[in-house]
Amino acid sequence: MPLPSLLTQHIARRPQRIALLQHIAEQGSITRAAKSAGMSYKSAWDAIDELNNLADQPLVERAVGGKGGGGAHLSEEGLRVLRLYQKLQALQAQVLEVAEQASDLDLLGRMMLRTSARNQLRGRIDEVLAKGRNDLIHLDLGAGLGLQAQITHESTLALELTPGSEVFALIKAGWIELLASAEQATPGYNVFTGRVEQVLDEDDGPAEVRVRLSNGQTLCALVEPLELRQQGVQVDGEVVVAFAPSYVLIATPV
Known part of the structure; x- marks a missing residue:
């Protein structure tokens, strides 16, 4: 089965994340892999969540609290992506040969999608x-x-959106509400039930709560410490996330 086009374009533009996958395969630790790839532990988790969200099947399988701050290994799909990237590197060399001047590559780079939105979910209209x-x-x-x-x-x-189009749904972490039950959600909101995968506390701000959905994708919500304590949010516990349709941004590959 061919790798989905959105994931193919993403890994071609973000080589550091492929390096992270390579280090996870070699070291079996998110902490050590992040250090080897020149990323913070938090950035590594963000990268893994984003890659897993874009793929049909998770690329990284992990166990929180393992040796070195979180054991992890690549799935069969993750290993296949690494092999594909080696082929993409060979193709990149060919592209450099056909580019007429350096500004051509700069123009292509400016046209590629990059966003500050923490949550990027792949879907089909x-x-x-x-x-x-x-x-x-x-x-x-x-x-x-x-x-x-x-x-x-x-x-x-403008985006030429039609049924069957494959797109990104972008939702900022601060726009997502964490609820105890679906009944608390505002009518008309997107509502998902998931399981808390990780809680990253911040000393001077809201905590990041990563929620794994039933389709394997992950949503990250920002929650104030008081609210976190009041709701009794715990790792592996079930929670409900909700956000308005107007908070969802749509992006398409170039």
């Missing part, structure tokens, strides 16, 4: 519904999970 000046975009995230995004009709036309 099921339906586009007109709602006055706005459109409601229904995305299939796999494993029976669906997501709605509300964007302007002009954006739908």
